[in-house]
């Protein structure tokens with residue numbers, strides 16, 4: 613049987629939540645939960661919750677499962693959404709899951725994990741685009757962000773990089789271009 617892989621749709625709100633959470637604590641690691649719906653062939657990630665008080669440090673982020681259970685409790689009473697995965701950031705590098713990251717996913721009950729790599733830049737901002745299944749883009753001329761999603765296959769004990777679809781990238785790029793245009797006319 614051919615292995616099928618889910619892809620992931622990232623809402624605009626989830627993208628912005630993740631971007632602000634990871635930038636806020638740079639150069640520390642941010643960690644949080646992905647809220648949405650898990651379908652047979654697809655994850656719909658609608659929101660991301662940042663854990664401000666998570667124990668953070670390079671390659672040491674930890675969210676106790678009791679907190680995930682509490683979040684799920686609230687979600688199940690107020691919404692039709694669930695915790696579908698988690699996210700965390702690597703300030704500067706590395707651009708892959710560390711052995712600790714993998715161990716955490718294997719131990720935890722969530723198969724989906726998003727990794728964000730955030731770098732400082734000093735250049736004109738580029739737009740956002742899909743790249744190598746993930747998405748990349750700049751936040752102003754200060755930060756470059758790379759977002760990757762992985763799903764852990766418990767049967768094969770393997771991590772698969774899954775494709776992220778983010779329909780709002782076009783909108784973000786359009787806004788960028790419009791801002792650039794107004795800036796140019798103003799300085800003329």
Ligand SMILES: [Zn+2]
Nearest residue numbers: 671702710713
């Ligand atoms: Zn990590």
